Amino acid sequence: xxxxxxxxxxxxxxxxxxxxxxxxxxxxxxxxxxxxxxxxxxxxxxxxxxxxxxxxxxxxxxxxxxxxxxxxxxxxxxxxxxxxxxxxxxxxxxxxxxxxxxxxxxxxxxxxxxxxxxxxxxxxxxxxxxxxxxxxxxxxxxxxxxxxxxxxxxxxxxxxxxxxxxxxxxxxxxxxxxxxxxxxxxxxxxxxxxxxxxxxxxxxxxxxxxxxxxxxxxxxxxxxxxxxxxxxxxxxxxxxxxxxxxxxxxxxxxxxxxxxxxxxxxxxxxxxxxxxxxxxxxxxxxxxxxxxxxxxxxxxxxxxxxxxxxxx
Ligand code: ZN
Numbered sequence: 001x002x003x004x005x006x007x008x009x010x011x012x013x014x015x016x017x018x019x020x021x022x023x024x025x026x027x028x029x030x031x032x033x034x035x036x037x038x039x040x041x042x043x044x045x046x047x048x049x050x051x052x053x054x055x056x057x058x059x060x061x062x063x064x065x066x067x068x069x070x071x072x073x074x075x076x077x078x079x080x081x082x083x084x085x086x087x088x089x090x091x092x093x094x095x096x097x098x099x100x101x102x103x104x105x106x107x108x109x110x111x112x113x114x115x116x117x118x119x120x121x122x123x124x125x126x127x128x129x130x131x132x133x134x135x136x137x138x139x140x141x142x143x144x145x146x147x148x149x150x151x152x153x154x155x156x157x158x159x160x161x162x163x164x165x166x167x168x169x170x171x172x173x174x175x176x177x178x179x180x181x182x183x184x185x186x187x188x189x190x191x192x193x194x195x196x197x198x199x200x201x202x203x204x205x206x207x208x209x210x211x212x213x214x215x216x217x218x219x220x221x222x223x224x225x226x227x228x229x230x231x232x233x234x235x236x237x238x239x240x241x242x243x244x245x246x247x248x249x250x251x252x253x254x255x256x257x258x259x260x261x262x263x264x265x266x267x268x269x270x271x272x273x274x275x276x277x278x279x280x281x282x283x284x285x286x287x288x289x290x291x292x293x294x295x296x297x298x299x300x301x302x303x304x305x306x307x308x309x310x311x312x
Pocket of ligand 1: 095097172
């Protein structure tokens, strides 16, 4: 089908959110502490509506249920990926996600979560938390019991354009002053390890210490991310990660670029600039899916895109 499926994003107010989704992307926000834009999502907690064409007004989950051919008749129970833009005005809690096996044991049918982050923008001294310093589970348990958080947690500086892959079992947190695009498995199982002893409506938020210790990988190892760039005249396609759950690319268009959509489906987000796809106008903040057998498409203009698809 030669029809682009444009998404109507869903917004989430969060105690740690801000207004950059309005100031940077011109979205209409529900509050001045909006933390997340669910840009391409069929999750029941935020199911995007199709904005155009014959499926206008239908949700992405409805489309997955009733028109699976648009997604190459894939066999997953629900649309397998979830694309978010996150505006962290304050620190998020420190967390970890299970893998598919542990998730399924704790909740039959549930999936684990692998996610990755592309840093759209950040404060000059911004940091992110990935990993920890414990050499094995015993040391991890003991450091948690003794609340030696600062020694345990591993922070690192970040800058615009950085990319991180967060595998299941990786301790991680987004910190204040970070705007990023997240590509993740469509799953929502999160174990909160530490929340800086903050109070939410007078009470600390629930922690999941036992589950966290169960799933945290010891010792921590960074996920490899071999960045592979292909040049096309003045445009370029950068492969940020190729994983069994997703392949993510950053495409920079200068002038014209022709690409073949030969995957089951392809998610695309415009993160900078403007232009067009096959004569349809595009601008920063647009998110869409190119369905199965879309074939060759032409990008034109000056813009940056984040693209994701599944390569198996
Ligand atoms: Zn996470």
